[in-house]
Amino acid sequence: MNIALLANPTAGKGRRAGLLPAVQERLRADGADVVMLGGGSAAEARERAHRAVADGCDALVAMGGDGTVHLGLQAVAGTGVPFGIVPAGTGNDFAVRLGLPASPVAAAGVAADALRDGRSRAVDLARVSGADGTAAWFGAVLAAGFDAFVNERANRMRWPKGAQRYNRAIVEELLALRPRRYRMSLDGAVTEFDSVLVAVGNTESYGGGFRIAPGADPSDGLLDVVVAEPLGRLTLMRLRPRVLKGTHVLDRRVSTHRARTVELAGAGITAYADGERICPLPVTITCVPGALTLLA
CATH class of the missing domain: 3.40.50.10330 (Probable inorganic polyphosphate/atp-NAD kinase; domain 1)
Structure with missing residues (x-):
């Protein structure tokens, strides 16, 4: 071998x-x-x-x-x-x-x-296609809201180093927090809304255990979508610890959806998946059943 x-x-x-x-x-x-x-x-x-x-x-x-x-x-x-x-x-x-x-x-x-x-075990993956020609795969979660803005800001910083840079980016993004306008299609059903957090999960968590899409199953052929209504700074930070347990989805201001294909558009928003920069919106995200042959 x-x-x-x-x-x-x-x-x-x-x-x-x-x-x-x-x-x-x-x-x-x-x-x-x-x-x-x-x-x-x-x-x-x-x-x-x-x-x-x-x-x-x-x-x-x-x-x-x-x-x-x-x-x-x-x-x-x-x-x-x-x-x-x-x-x-x-x-x-x-x-x-x-x-x-x-x-x-x-x-x-x-x-x-x-x-x-x-x-081996067959595992679903998500395929992302960007309007700019980007094509990529991800296994965990795509972020296109507050957490994506934090990543984008942290990547632009030269100081401080390590975890402190990320913490500083969180504070600065909280100060700059404002709702963004999104257009989303779930298997062809189109909606428009204002939000501060949008995430698309193939599996449950990102960021070291934040269960943003609790219940996301990489063997069901579907993507789990989580959307938060416009929230203030304090409300968002109070909700954040609940993400570790996945109980944030019980809040009436958070909605969840499932779809095979998700189209997401919004001005000035860059998508991150598996913690990596992917491309600016708009993007089309498709669950591809069994795309990964996992040694397990």
């Missing part, structure tokens, strides 16, 4: 980089040849992952956080090439919601054993 290993040693602030040799050893345990896919940038890593799949690797395994997994998904989605996930980031939302072990070495063992035994 030929396994291509896409690893990001800086994921999770590098806390699990020292486990890379043990992960490689576990993947090789049954005689597999493990090829490391390096890359000085996300673009290079993505290119090498695509090349490994095109060259006929037997499996692609991603070791890192949701961003590394997101890169791997772009290469394997819809191809039938088995995909393994070794969670080594901070949040690991996609891996958690798929029920994979939290231990990187244990997760590598799950992938290796599944490949040896010819065992």
Whole structure:
């Protein structure tokens, strides 16, 4: 067996980089040849992952956080090439919601054993098409409201570093908070509304355990859409802790929907999925049943 290993040693602030040799050893345990896919940038890593799949690797395994997994998904989605996930980031939302072990070495063992035994699980993915020509896949959640604005602002900042930059971006976006006008189509049924938060989930959570779309099931062929009415700063921040438990959807100001295809438009809004910048709205998001062949 030929396994291509896409690893990001800086994921999770590098806390699990020292486990890379043990992960490689576990993947090789049954005689597999493990090829490391390096890359000085996300673009290079993505290119090498695509090349490994095109060259006929037997499996692609991603070791890192949701961003590394997101890169791997772009290469394997819809191809039938088995995909393994070794969670080594901070949040690991996609891996958690798929029920994979939290231990990187244990997760590598799950992938290796599944490949040896010819065992896999079909998992839905979401495909995003942007009006600007962007095409991408995601496994967890697409954000197109407050949380997307926070990500966009944080990515523009040069100071401070780390988590403090994100916290500063939250404060600044709260000060700038205002409802945005959206146009949304759910399987052809069109509505227009003002909102401060719109999220589309293939699985439940993002941001390290925030269950924004509780009940989202990556095997039901549907996307879960969560929309919050225009909310004030204090109300939004009071609602935010409830997202950790998924109880925010019980609030009368939050509505939920399910659809196979979601079209979303809004001026000046950039979509983020799996924590990665995708493209400005408008976008079309489609659930593709079984697009991922997961080693599990």
